[in-house]
Amino acid sequence: MAAKKKVTKQVKAHPSGDERYTSLDRTMKRFKYEKDSLLEVLISAQEVFGYISEDLLMYISSQLKVPMSQVYGVATFYHLFTFEPLGEHNCIICTGTACHVKGADRIVDALSEEFGMEAGETTADGMFSLIIARCVGSCGLAPVVVLDGQVHGKETPEAVNKRVLEVVTRSKEELAMEAA
Amino acid sequence: MTLTQSNTIEQKEVFLELTIDGQTVQTRPGSTVMEAALANNIDIPRLCYHPELSVSGGCRLCVVNVEGYPNPTPSCGLACEDGMSIQTQNEELFQTRREIIDLFVAEHPLDCVTCDKAGSCQLQKYAYEHNIKETSHAFELPRTLYQDDNPFFVRDHQYCILCGRCVRVCDEVVGAHAIDFAGRGFECHIATPFDGPMKDSACVFCGNCVQVCPTAALNPVSRMGKGREWELERIKTICGYCGVGCQLEYALKDGEILYAQATSDGPVNGEMLCTKGRYGWDFATDPQRLTSPMLRRDVAYEMGLTKEDWTLPEESPLKVRKPNIEDSFVPVDWDTALDLVADKLADTVKEYGPDSVMGLASARCTNEENYLFQKLFRLGIGTNNLDHCARL
Amino acid sequence: MNFEALEVVGTKERDRQAKLQGRIFCCTSTACMSAGAGQVHTMLDQAVAVSQSDEFETEVVKTGCMGLCSHGPVVRAEEKDKAAALYGNVNPELAQQIVSRHFPVEEALEEIDSDEPDQSVTPHDIPHFRASLRKAQAKTELDKNIISLEDPFFTKQVRVVLSDTGRIDPDRLEDYLAHGGYQGLAKVLETMTPEEVCTEILESGLRGRGGAGFPSGIKWNFVRQEEAEQKFVIVNGDEGDPGAYMDRTIMEADPHRVLEGMMICAYAVGADYGYLYIRGEYPMAIERIRNAIRAARRHGVLGNKVLGTDFSFKADVRIGAGAFVCGEETALIHSVEGKRGMPRIRPPYPSKSGLWSAPTVINNVETMANVPSIIQNGATWYADIGTEKSKGTKVFALTGHLRNTGLIEVPMGITLREIVYDIGGGIPGDKEFKAAQTGGPSGGCIPAEYLDTPVDYESLTELGSIMGSGGLVIIDDSTTMPDFAKFFMDFCVDESCGKCLPCRVGTVQISKLLDKLISGEGQPEDLDKLDELCQMVQTTSLCGLGQSAPNPVLSTLKYFREEYDTLVQSPETVEAGVK
Amino acid sequence: MTNSIAEIRDADCIFITGSNTAEAHPVISYEVIRAVKRGANLIVLDPRRVPMVEHATLFLQAKPGTDIYVFLAMMHVMLREGWANEAFIAERTEGFDEFKGTLEEYTPERASLMSGVPVKQIEAAARIYANGERAEGKSAYIGSRGHSAILYAMGITQRSNGTDMVMTLANLAMLCGQVGKPSTGVNPLRGQSNVQGACDTGCLINVYPGYQKVTDDEKRKAIAQTWGVDDLPGEVGLSIVEAMQATAEGKVRATYVMGENPMMSDPNTSHVEESLRKLDLLVVQDIFPSETAFLAHVILPAAASLEKDGTFTNTERRVQHIKPVLQAPGEAKPDWWITGEIADRLDKKLGVERETEQWLFPSTEAIFDELTKVTPIYAGMNHARLVGEGLRWPCTDEEHPGTPILHVGKFSRGLGKFSPVTANDPAEQPDDEYPLILSTGRVLYHYHSGTMTRRSGPLDWVQPRGYVEIHPEDAAAIDVLDERAVTIESRRGSVRTRAKISENVPQGTIFLAFHWREAPANMLTQDFALDPVSKIPEYKVCAVRLENPRTKQRSPKPVMEM
Incomplete structure (x- = not known):
């Protein structure tokens, strides 16, 4: 590898003992704590934790010996990383060109109106996040939405609203029952 | 600067020849058109380029016409080739640069009348040269953070043009990498981790970012609101701290230092300084400075200069929390003090011989002073009991 | 393993396949999966299992994309010595009918009577399930799902890169070998010098399929001629262009083809390490490529001393984290190095100083798949x-207002008209063709009067668009062009890395001007200003993203000027936006 | 420095030892970092994990005082592996055969045992340094061997065997031929603005200006003639530490201190204070009332370097002009004026009459002109020639362009001499009573005894208080928490400061900067073992223990390793 090998690392596990950190440690170990693996490690952190916290960035910075400002710079550069936890349910609206010409914006508008929030936000009760994606690559099925990981194609604003309301209401009811 | 002079000792001299604005220019292989032009006093407008830093190519102001190239090309990253023909100034380039500056000021306030950097701001200079009075676009300020979180420098992001010189100097020269670009696109800005205070970052407060900043985004705290650039007197000298011998320039107004900076012609340090050199000059005006010769109270009493007898406290001066010099000493005039010293030295030499006198010179005094000091001991007193803090 | 052993594996697999009574191919590409292909596949598997006795003579193959994404899930049934049949919009019930039509339940197998078709995905009750299959055999609903293979959608295509997609199991190296896989690699390692490989690629006329169309042979030769201890090959699979999914499909459907192309390239340039940089949003592509790397390593195709020769090559996957600008070579390199994906000034080109300053070839997935x-x-x-x-x-990823959308491969020089009307099946409803957007946010809009333009690098560039990576969006007359241009501009604003001024600020100003126009507040001089600004951003931006960002605006200004004029002169008559 | 600061950026390998470059010489660290960014290898050998280690390719963390074994073992390895520069040794040096034999016993295994540095690291360092290997990228130089530079500072010299250490580094460079070429050499980084100049101008016990030995009759008499007398004292004088002892014994009766603060900077402060109090006359000439000034009979207010003109000589031998920027406050005067006045008055009191004026100069330029007359290495200089980039000595006549690199083609003494060295351990070793090692040094934001920097608003803002760096294990042993008070005791005294728990120091070693008058490090350091040649006290190693002032727990006896 042309990448420079630097001074041996002082590797120490995260003091919290949180198991998710163990998983992150495995990723870093796989990359031999190379500075160049920063992006891969961040992706893994996003996957494991669901979002990137300050604590997490500091941990990665110290483990990979990458300057903190660089870690912050990289994390804020890529769209993949979110800095707040997502809602219980999330709906990704594809706004790729194909979806756009087939009316993805109307789906976004409808959901925004329904939940009274902008795209990219999470409802105050943490129940639902509305996310915009550049293209999920299922252009043949435009317009496409991804609700809780499930892809739905050839959608209409009404149908999406209905779907989302269903899952959110169900969760709310479950919560209410648990509380009771 | 003669920084790369030493390289040539073992290398064969090879030169390329190219034409810049009709002038035949010789340069070494590997140099850029920008370097060749600047070395020949051909001034190409530039904002993100800095001779001590890697090439960024982000400001696009340094575009030139190259014969055979369809579009204007930035000269900062353009490697010289033998026989190249370059034009750095013409109407088309002027218009292109004008449009670029027009865009720059669409996100940079033109409040030069109250700006501390006015007069040394590069953007202001180019706006003036290209007759941009205001932007022709819709003005919008994407960066508004004002961070005044340390006594060294102020970060006023509204003036930042994202040239990235500060980021590069911090990483490539200082090695601290305390700041980096964060976010992207229009929201891109220069940030410490989490946009937090400078002190929480890896910053070592060397101020080299302030030095290379072409606009008012980074300014020394000490000069804020204290004077306009053209009112300042500038004096170059050598830093009084460590042995590196950096050249620096003090900017003064009414005899008061407003800030210090390095100059590009510093033979040792170029445009770089450290935190002590750049910011550690205010001790000179500290009220505790010694301003007149003084005799210890018991000595003064012996000489009849004070009425009360006094003895030196047994407690070590190191143990006294805030020692006050006036408690133990009385000011006298120079003649009194000098005569007393000469008297007592003469008495000692006469009584105990020259080797009963010891001299401690200073590694912080000039060559002339140290020379004279050792001469005093060797010629005037006649001893080699003469040392200084070289070893400490 | 050496070449002979590898060939034995391929021959064995071919023989096995030849012995089968038939094969059913189920598309499991992302598009079909989201339309329910998962359940269809399970049903096909189960139905085949119960419809036959001890020896399975039919197999169900999970494949990558078959092209007709708008009709997904798509299933293809092949009986021995018979013409293949293609079915679209398949659901589990139809899946039963497909199996029972082509591979009826064997007489000998017992069953019970039942009127109800079994909808359960797993056959809890085999006899009952068999009965339902036998019933399904009689049904004719399936006929309307038949897609004619004689449709121009298929006949007008020429499949080189996609020749095996939809016909092989992407997770099985054996299947790839059975289709002649790794023969190219074997050929170069056994019989050709690196220089000859470069010459061969140069003579083939292959040009980069990522957008700029730089001749790949020349690029490879540059790297080959560099003297360096370490060289790299990077395959760019970070398809950031909205509305395009060619590279994704290739990686999902035929991952070994990409690996093989990459290795031939590595051999030709003298690299021994390669990275496949794949978009994070493509988990299936990542998975399949990783599987392929593992399988290739197991078979000695990747690693030290490839197939017993002196050539060694290691490959690794790097995941892109969502930045369109990383399609630019130098930004991509920074991203692989774990940095912010900001482009740097070129030269030096990556062929001289690329990944970790080593000479590096970067080609996109499709280019490599041609090799x-x-x-x-x-x-x-x-x-x-x-x-x-x-x-x-x-x-091309053919999308938008068309009857047939999906993934197509066409010979260069085909006209737009053929693509839109023959392959695409024309515009649905009573709408008219208005424009074709090629090259995504970096491309331009081509109006109806140029429908007969041949699709090639030069012709598209001449029209103010670009070939791009292969996004081809057809829009009908329900779309207003300034709005469409604004859509792309906003994309570029969002994706600008922020390094160079024209792209960072210029795109924002263009977007603002478009806003002003669309909201009806535009002045006539704003149009000139828009034009000027676009040209300035085009000529002075640092990288390809900024240089091509104004293309959608410029091309719509050129071909649909009247729409902009109307916005300025009588904005009240225009209903902005997508209808 | 044998070489130039600016050359460092082109080096292929940089070997830093006994120097906290990033904090004590930040601007030189910039050059090192530039070199590293271009692909140079950086080797750091230090007991502490100094900031430069972040940029290093190889970090050899030797226990304090054991680095000599590592250097010798590196040379042992070089000879074993054939990495020595045979041609250079044959052409340019002498004494090699005798020297070679002395290295045999210093195997890397032995060095590893003594220093705790793994054998592999010693071998790697030897290979990289000897061959000038790069980590990546192309060398700025043509030739089979890359260019390696050694940078060192007080970590090497402030030792009871400091002279041996310096000679060892010189041997190392000669062995590999890494001297006399750009970006190579043995480069001491000097800590104070004009420490080089103070040495050059003869403020040392054994030499007259220009390093002319006081014992060299011919040269001494030549100087005497220039000064208008027949001869001058020809015996080596007393060094600072020796003088303190002599003062305590009543042999030294008067001391004139110009711009120094021995109460803070000299070892064993209690003893220093005791001595100073005994003087009949203590004159302190300074810009601030320093700790030493409080013991003076007479204090003379001096102008700061910002307020006067003259010349400074930097660590790379560059003589540069300084200019007055500010007005000196009140009655403060430049030191040269004060010294001249004292000398003039002293002559009168002693009844000496001189044929020509020797003391009262109209300007610094006039002093400099006289200086160059008696200082051959400065002979070609004058103030006018120093405008701009200054001049680097030796500069022997008015046509001489100055000397950027020493020993090019030929050593100053002719052939370079290999000096056999035996490894000696530090004078004061930790024991059961004082089980820890104290090392002293600087921090980034402060300078020397803190007189200036602690009066600078911004600098004091960053680091207003002193601290002692303690390894977590050593802190845990006495239950001291981060930021809490801790007492450090040595056989000579004790100081109290707050603990900074850090893994930058190895277990068993603590670090205390000497800037803080509240916690004067030199209360602890020893003054009994000086380097026999240079008379430098051993600041870098002395035995101490820690005490938790709250619980009275003391550093426990060390557990024997192995």
Whole structure:
């Protein structure tokens, strides 16, 4: 590898003992704590934790010996990383060109109106996040939405609203029952 | 600067020849058109380029016409080739640069009348040269953070043009990498981790970012609101701290230092300084400075200069929390003090011989002073009991 | 393992397949999966299992994309010595009918009577399930799902890169070998010098399919001629262009083809390490490529001393984290190095100083996927396809207002009209063709009067658009062009990395001007200003993203000027936006 | 420095030892970092994990005082592996055969045992340094061997065997031929603005200006003639530490201190204070009332360097002009004026009459002109020639362009001499009573005894208080928490400061900067073992223990390793 090998690392596990950190440690170990693996490690952190916290960035910075400002710079550069936890349910609206010409914006508008929030936000009760994606690559099925990981194609604003309301209401009811 | 002079000792001299604005220019292989032009006093407008830093190519102001190239090309990253023909100034380039500056000021306030950097701001200079009075676009300020979180420098992001010189100097020269670009696109800005205070970052407060900043985004705290650039007197000298011998320039107004900076012609340090050199000059005006010769109270009493007898406290001066010099000493005039010293030295030499006198010179005094000091001991007193803090 | 052993594996697999009574191919590409292909596949598997006795003579193959994404899930049934049949919009019930039509339940197998078709995905009750299959045999609903293979959608295509997609199991190296896989690699390692490989690629006329169309042979030669201890090959699979999914499909459907192309390239340039940089949003592609790497390593195709020769090559996957600008070579390199994906000034080009400053070849997935076929069939064969300057085929993701949308591969030089009306089946409803957007946010809009333009690098550039990576969006007259241009501009604003001024600020100003126009507040001089600004951003931006960002605006300004004029003169008559 | 600061950026390998470059010489660290960014290898050998280690390719963390074994073992390895520069040794040096034999016993295994540095690291360092290997990228130089530079500072010299250490580094460079070429050499980084100049101008016990030995009759008499007398004292004088002892014994009766603060900077402060109090006359000439000034009979206010003109000589031998920027406050005067006045008055009191004026100069330029007359290495200089980039000595006549690199083609003494060295351990070793090692040094934001920097608003803002760096294990042993008070005791005294728990120091070693008058490090350091040649006290190693002032727990006896 042309990448420079630097001074041996002082590797120490995260003091919290949180198991998710163990998983992150495995990723870093796989990359031999190379500075160049920063992006891969961040992706893994996003996957494991669901979002990137300050604590997490500091941990990665110290483990990979990458300057903190660089870690912050990289994390804020890529769209993949979110800095707040997502809602219980999330709906990704594809706004790729194909979806756009087939009316993805109307789906976004409808959901925004329904939940009274902008795209990219999470409802105050943490129940639902509305996310915009550049293209999920299922252009043949435009317009496409991804609700809780499930892809739905050839959608209409009404149908999406209905779907989302269903899952959110169900969760709310479950919560209410648990509380009771 | 003669920084790369030493390289040539073992290398064969090879030169390329190219034409810049009709002038035949010789340069070494590997140099850029920008370097060749600047070395020949051909001034190409530039904002993100800095001779001590890697090439960024982000400001696009340094575009030139190259014969055979369809579009204007930035000269900062353009490697010289033998026989190249370059034009750095013409109407088309002027218009292109004008449009670029027009865009720059669409996100940079033109409040030069109250700006501390006015007069040394590069953007202001180019706006003036290209007759941009205001932007022709819709003005919008994407960066508004004002961070005044340390006594060294102020970060006023509204003036930042994202040239990235500060980021590069911090990483490539200082090695601290305390700041980096964060976010992207229009929201891109220069940030410490989490946009937090400078002190929480890896910053070592060397101020080299302030030095290379072409606009008012980074300014020394000490000069804020204290004077306009053209009112300042500038004096170059050598830093009084460590042995590196950096050249620096003090900017003064009414005899008061407003800030210090390095100059590009510093033979040792170029445009770089450290935190002590750049910011550690205010001790000179500290009220505790010694301003007149003084005799210890018991000595003064012996000489009849004070009425009360006094003895030196047994407690070590190191143990006294805030020692006050006036408690133990009385000011006298120079003649009194000098005569007393000469008297007592003469008495000692006469009584105990020259080797009963010891001299401690200073590694912080000039060559002339140290020379004279050792001469005093060797010629005037006649001893080699003469040392200084070289070893400490 | 050496070449012979590898060939034995391929022959064995071919023999096995030849013995089968038939094969059912189920598309499990992302598009079909989201339309329910998962359940369809399970049903096919179960139905085949219960419809036959001890020996399974039919197999169900999970494949990558078959092209007709708008009709997903798509299933293809092949009976021995018979013409294949293709079915679209398949659901589990139809899946039963497909199995029972082509591979009826064997007489000998017992069953019970039942009127109800079994909808359960797993056959809890085999006899009952068999009965339902036998019933399904009689049904004719399936007929309307038959897609004619004689449809121009298929006949107008020429499949080189996609020749095996939809016909092989992407997770099985054996299947790839059975289709002649790794023969190209074997050929170069056994019989060709690196220089000859570069010459072959150069003579084939292959040009980069990522957008700029730089001749790949020249690029490879640059790197080959560099003297360096370490060289790299990077395959760019970070398809950031909204509305395009060619590379994704290739990686999902035929991952070994990409690996093979990459290795031939590595051999040709003298690299021993390669990265596949794949978009994070493509988990399936990542998975399949990783599987392929593992399988290749297991078989000695990857690693030290490839197939017993002196050539060694290691490959690794790097995941892109969502930045369109990383399609630019130098930004991509920074991203692989774990940095912010900001482009740097060129030269030096990556061929001289790329990844970790080592000479580096970067080609996109489609370019690499062309390579094995070129090597196997020869440069002349490839150069015979296409036009004089644009050789070979091009894969397009055909989307928008069309009857048939999906993934197509066409010879260079085909006209837009053929693509839209023959392959795409024309515009649905009573709408008219208005424009075709090629090249995504970096491309331009081509109006109806240029429908007969041949699709090749030069012609598209001449029209103010670009070939791009292969996004081809057809829009009908319900879309207003300034709004459409604004859509792309906003994309570029969002994706600008922020490094260079024209792109960072210029795109924002263009977007603001478009806003002003669309909201009806535009002045006539704003149009000139828009034009000027676009040209300035185009000529002065640092990288390709900024340089091409104004293309959608410029091309719509050029071809649909009247729409902009109307916005300025009588804004009240225009209903902005997508209808 | 044998070489130039600016050359460092082109080096292929940089070997830093006994120097906290990033904090004590930040601007030189910039050059090192530039070199590293271009692909140079950086080797750091230090007991502490100094900031430069972040940029290093190889970090050899030797226990304090054991680095000599590592250097010798590196040379042992070089000879064993054939990495020595045979041609250079044959052409340019002498004494090699004798020297070679002395290295045999210093195997890397032995060095590893003594220093705790793994054998592999010693071998790697030897290979990289000897061959000038790069980590990546192309060398700025043509030739089979890359260019390696050694940078060192007080970590090497402030030792009871400091002279041996310096000679060892010189041997190392000669062995590999890494001297006399750009970006190579043995480069001491000097800590104070004009420490080089103070040495050059003869403020040392054994030499007259220009390093002319006081014992060299011919040269001494030549100087005497220039000064208008027949001869001058020809015996080596007393060094600072020796003088303190002599003062305590009543042999030294008067001391004139110009711009120094021995109460803070000299070892064993209690003893220093005791001595100073005994003087009949203590004159302190300074810009601030320093700790020493409080014991003076007479204090003379001096102008700061910002307020006067003259010349400074930097660590790379560059003589540069300084200019007055500010007005000196009140009655403060430049030191040269004060010294001249004292000398003039002293002559009168002693009844000496001189044929020509020797003391009262109209300007610094006039002093400099006289200086160059008696200082051959400065002979070609004058103030006018120093405008701009200054001049680097030796500069022997008015046509001489100055000397950027020493020993090019030929050593100053002719052939370079290999000096056999035996490894000696530090004078004061930790024991059961004082089980820890104290090392002293600087921090980034402060300078020397803190007189200036602690009066600078911004600098004091960053680091207003002193601290002692303690390894977590050593802190845990006495239950001291981060930021809490801790007492450090040595056989000579004790100081109290707050603990900074850090893994930058190895277990068993603590670090205390000497800037803080509240916690004067030199209360602890020893003054009994000086380097026999240079008379430098051993600041870098002395035995101490820690005490938790709250619980009275003391550093426990060390557990024997192995």
